[in-house]
Amino acid sequence: MPRCRAARAERYRRRMRDPMKVLVVGGGPAGMSAALHACELGAQVTLLEADQVGGTSLNRGPAPVRTLARAARLARDWGSWTRFGLEGAPPVPNLAALQGNAARVARYAHERKHLAEHLRASGIDLVEGTGVVRFADDHAIQADDGHVWTADRVIIAVGGRAAALPVPGGELASTYDDLLTLKALPEHAVIIGGADTGCQIASILGDFGIRVTVFEATPALLASADPDVSAGMRSAFEARGLTIHTGTLVERLEKHASRITVTYRGPNGSDRVIGDAVFAAIGWPANIETLGLERAGVAAGRGGLVVDEYLRTNVEHIFAAGDVTGHYKLVQTARSEGRIAGRNAVLGPVQRADYEIIPTGSFTDPEYGQVGLTEPAAALNGEVVSAVARYDDLVRPVVDGRPDGFCKLLVDRSHRSVVGAHVLGEYSAEIVQVAAAMMAAGMTIEQIAGLSYAFPTVTEAIGMAAQNICRQLDLGGFPQVWSELDVSQEKTARLP
Structure with missing residues (x-):
């Protein structure tokens, strides 16, 4: 047996005799992924969750919202019935x-899955309903009731929360979560903050026929998106009657x-608007204030816990994963970071976190x-x-009666590889x-073009x-x- 393989086998046998203890704090996507992966690698894992496993993504956020x-999209589709010869x-x-159906989806992972x-059947010691927990020292976590858990390695995966409006x-x-507890649909909703969350709230309420006003501090409605997507989203919103204020x-x-009266200051000075409900979507800070770091x-740091490329904090045996790292506050990133943190906690620093190809999709309308770079960012790295x-x-x-939208590809001229893809319209997440x-497989643009x-x-x-x-x-x-043979004025005037 090669020496390196024998050494790995011996380490595995040693872990089985005296398994490493790993303590995971937080039972959302990152924490569950970290716990399962560490357990598969032979560690003795305890998973602490303040409330119920599943985190924001299953219990309060993306899945139910x-x-x-x-439902809002189905309501929107009524407007196209007559085009298809339908009446009603x-x-x-x-x-x-509507809220009851959203709650059903939130319960699905718990009641059906x-x-x-x-988690428990996988060998994980799951402790739900711990409430707030904090470090007692660098190897111990303590709950308010005095219970203490100790471990060789600790993985922090406590997630984040909607930021308070600092005015x-x-x-x-x-906030986003409050959509599930509204007592009545407002006549006029004011959304403070564009980006993914603000635009999704605006889309849902707008499709339900509610008057919507959106305020965004940056010049673009979707600051992190490709400029063509941001401009197209704004045009689509305004065509539906939503009022958009950027800058x-x-x-x-x-x-x-x-x-509620909202006073604001924009390019044309100060003004005010009155709404029945106001939603703030201005950020997602990490839940680290009560951890006793x-x-x-x-x-x-400013965005969360400071971690290296192996997701280690400055304390070598303490790792972090998910929203708490401040990298990409996405479920898919949280799961990936959880796997890597769980692996590195048990085996040592063997796998780096990779953020090069992270597809994202939004349930906005459109x-x-x-995935990859925006056109301005790609242009900084070479000719595109x-x-x-x-x-x-x-x-x-x-x-389908939804002809508005586009797919944009960005290719590095010298390597002929796709460095970015941006889609606005139906099925965008699936296309991306x-x-x-294709990007992960390293396909060249001619290979992509030649596919059926x-x-x-x-x-x-x-x-x-x-x-x-x-x-x-x-x-x-x-x-x-x-x-592509139609070069009429109407065609060439379309976005982007």
Whole structure:
């Protein structure tokens, strides 16, 4: 047996005789992933959860709220019935029933998938309902009732929360979570903050026929998105009657009877608007204030805990994963970081966290998805070739009655590799996931252009954009397709 393999086998046998103790704090996607992976590697794992495993993503956030988004999308689709020859009265939202269905989805992982039972059956000592816990020292975590857990390694995965609005009257603002506890749908909702969360709240309420005003401090509605996607989203919102203010700061909130006055300052000076409900979506800080980090000597930075490429904090045996690291506050990133933290906690620093290819999707209306670099960011790294395939040049979106949207690919000219993909329109997340798989496989743009794509699908947009880029680079002899022969003024004026 080779020496390195024998050494690994001996370490495994030693762990089985005297398993390493790993303590995971936080039972969301990152914590569950870390606990399961550490357990598979032979560690004795204890998982502490303040409330119920599943975290925000299953219990309060993406899963149940996106169920509301689905209902809102169905309400929106009523507007296209007549186009398909359908007749009938518009659906009327029943808020209690909408929230009940969202709660059903939140319970699904617990009642149908037996999430807690699965963790325990895997050999994990799961402790739910601990309440607030904090470090007693660098190897021990203590609950308010005095219970103490000790371990050789600690993984912090306590997640984050919606940021409070730091202006006078900020406590009057609701958050993303409060969509599930509304007593009535407002007539006019004010959303403070654009980006993913703010735009999703705006989309849900807008599709339910509510008047919506959005305030975003940065010049772009979606500051982290590709400029074409951000501009397209704003145009789509405004076409639906939503009011968008960018480059605008909210200065204070004031309660007047049952309504809230929002005073703001924008490019044209100060003004105010009155809403029935105000939602703040301005950030997602890490839940680290009550952890007693100073007792363990763990350092925190502005975005969360300071970690290295192996997800170790400055204390060598304490790791962190998920929103608490401040890297990418996404479920998919949390799961990946959890696996890596669990592995490195047991085996030592053997795997680095990789953030190069992270596909993301939003349940906004219209949807948007992205992976890799935006066009401005890609241009800083070298010469980039881009192309756009428009939805109304594809059969499937036209068949579905949703022809507004596009797929944009960015390719490094010298390596002919895709460095970014950005989609606005129906099925964006699925299209971006396909692009992400192509990027991870290292496919060249001519290989992507040469693939056969199922017809009629929206994913054909990837092939169409890829062929466009190949023509620009004089690769493969891909001819123009019928949809690109229309150069009318109406066509060339479309976004992006």
